[in-house]
Amino acid sequence: MRNPARRVDRLAVRPTTTPVLSMAADGDATAIRGRPDRARRSTGVPGRDNRSSRAGSGPIPPGDDRIRAERTVVTEGLTIGVLSPVTGGFYYGSVLSGISRVLQPIGGRIIFVQTLDAGISSDEVVAAPDFRKPIAWDRLDGVISIATGSRRPYLERLLERGIPVVVASDAIDGLDAPAAIPDNAGGVAAAVEHLIGHGHTRIGFAANLVQSDMRERYHGYRSALIAHGIEPLDEWCFDAPDNGELGGATVARDLIERGSPVSAMFLATDRNAIGCLDELAQHGLRVPDDLAVIGFDGIDAGAYSTPSLSTVSQRFDDIGAAAARLLLERIGGKPSAGRPTTVPAELHLRQSCGCDLTGADSGDPERAVEYWRAEAAQHLERSHRRERWMREQYEIGIRLLDREGPAPQQLEWLGATGVRAAELALWDGDPACGNVRIVGVYDRDGGDTARIGAVMPMTSFPTDAVLSRSDAGADDVTIVVPVAMRGQDFGLLAVVSEVDALSANGRETHNQWAALLTTALDQQLLHEQLRTSEERYSLWALATDDGLWDWDLEREQIYYSGRAMELLGHDHRSITGPPSIWLDRVHPDDRIRMAAVMRRASTYEREPVELEHRIRGGDEQYRRAVLRALPVGAPDEPASRVVGSIHDVEDRRQLEERLRRGALYDEVTGLPNRRLFLERLEAAIERRRDRGRDFAVAFFDLDGFKLVNDSLGHQAGDRVLASVGDRLRRHVRGTDVPARFGGDEFAILFHDVDADDVIARVREVVAGVQRPVDVGGHVVDVLASTGVTTSVVGDRSADEVIRDADVAMYRAKAARPGSLRVFGGSGGSDSDADDVVTATAMSAR
Structure with a gap:
């Protein structure tokens, strides 16, 4: 004992x-x-x-x-x-x-x-x-x-x-x-001496040593042990991660894991000590029988812990x-x-160190009754105050987070509290500039609110109107709390109120008010940003004519905007429905590709995807549309949603095709133009070089075409050109390439033709072209002078081949309109065809 x-x-x-x-x-x-x-x-x-x-x-x-x-x-x-x-x-x-x-x-x-x-x-x-x-x-x-x-x-x-x-x-x-x-050191020394008086020689110490007063307490602990001839061991010291109950619980678990190397513990805060008592009880250890405990601070909660906590009271007031x-x-x-x-401390002895000073142990029942009567009265008073604070907190939470009620800046929510006056000042621009703007004023007695909108440096906040409402006799002070939390900084709140001295969990009343106000302002800002974003996105979608969709992969439901439904051939109204609303309108040939794209979007990859596919519109005609999709989900997990848009590109694709044809095809005749013809000719030259495949080029000019334009007009001339183009397409093989070079000049590229067969092929085509054309009741005779060159002449560039055919054509025209000449061999001479086609010049009758 x-x-x-x-x-x-x-x-x-x-x-x-x-x-x-x-x-x-x-x-x-x-x-x-x-x-x-x-x-x-x-x-x-x-x-x-x-x-x-x-x-x-x-x-x-x-x-x-x-x-x-x-x-x-x-x-x-x-x-x-x-x-x-x-x-x-x-x-x-x-x-x-x-x-x-x-x-x-x-x-x-x-x-x-x-x-x-x-x-x-x-x-x-x-x-x-x-x-x-x-x-x-x-x-x-x-x-x-x-x-x-x-x-x-x-x-x-x-x-x-x-x-x-x-x-x-x-x-x-x-x-x-x-x-x-x-007197940190003196208070701890008295506690250690008291434990030594109980017969303890293995006394532990626990604290978070970040703060200087905790380090002073540690030095007092060591000095007291050494003064009594006890050398403190490192294994007797425990680190508390914080000064609260969680830190004390951590110490208790560490103590148990080390096999309880001490018989008594001094914890540098009462809240550490209370947390330690609770954790020890959960592990079946009895205080003070298995471990004596003393704390430091003298908080009220220590009197109600089990067992009651012995403590060094430092008299904070x-x-x-x-x-x-x-x-x-x-x-x-x-x-x-x-x-x-230094302010002296006091050692308050209770049960946790092994003492019992409530009267039972001292044989004084009256003293015990008086002690507990006083404790109960104090506890009842504090309980009433706590209940009032809790009602206020509840009411404030309801009012601040009610989006249908008054804006939080108006401070009407303070009507549920005992606050005498208040001001809310938000940053006027960048907080770094240090200026605030008064946006909300509260006065329980209905004071002046004219200062709303006033801008001032934070060095002058709060204003006299608030400071003058504090009443020292009524324990009211002006409290200023930052309206800032989690990186969001709105400004400052000043209230004239009684200080909450009852909270023991680090969540003080005005701190909580500011947190709720910050949350309410943040929600208000997010709501405004969301409204602006939705409006901007809606206008953007309207301007771009896009349909929007949101595919919930877990529920297999898709939200379709009104425009998306319209593109899919339905009424213009937003709905949420199954994927079949979309998939049933996709062209059968595109469904497999679309399914593959969506599978890729629903995997771990977070890359945007895009696919052009055909969808059946309200007129039951297929139109080309581009879907764009962005997978959404938690990191390292498959996507839970895919969001995106549908954009009708049919008109644009048709325009692109027209532009592409305009770049490669003649608008009047629909035949390939000079550019496309030269590309095909260059390919034929490469095949001749690689594979020995022969080709020939016929170049002809419509004789007398200018007379048609001058006498009948350009529209009539275009009709003649269009007729020539149609006849060329009908009289050449599918592998041959007829083209209009411009004006009244045409060319034909014959693939895989022997030099001996060229004249016969050209004569057949020219004969098909040289038939009269009826233009609005006028019969126009068509006559063509033709020049021909073949690949057997030698290796030449495309431009050289065209030049040679052109030379032969002009010699035919000079010799006799409507005739045909073949460009000669390496010497550059040309010769008449065996069977020259002759006719009169083109004329209109």
């Missing part, structure tokens, strides 16, 4: 060598007019330009009689900024309470600024946030940064601006500013009061002492 130490209800902890803030017994204070350390500055806000301080109206109250302040210099009507990761909770709320206790008698105002983005629990961020917003700097006479409220560069910027700074509950290395801190007095001294011009001011 362990030998218990002497049991007392509260053990005062002997402070360490750092001096404690003291005060004269009478609490007297000296007041001066003005600010010796800072020149007057213009705030840029109506009603506060060139403000001067008034003389103080009375002494600073001593507060708790264990903390006394020296004679100090104060001014009346000060505005003090308090920086805190969150604006509430048992810890930050208690520190603020102490600050307010000092400022109330001199009419001081508090602007409580949250430095974490909305919705982030203070448990989630152990280190100080990278907060950079100079909120209310034009209004501040001094600043207190609580614990990890801000980093050194931010506080140094305040000092450079001439704004005095004090740090509460922490000391920042390298910062030339006073600090009020709990006293730390806040000490920081406030230090700040008043700095404002009055007193230099910094150069080292932190």
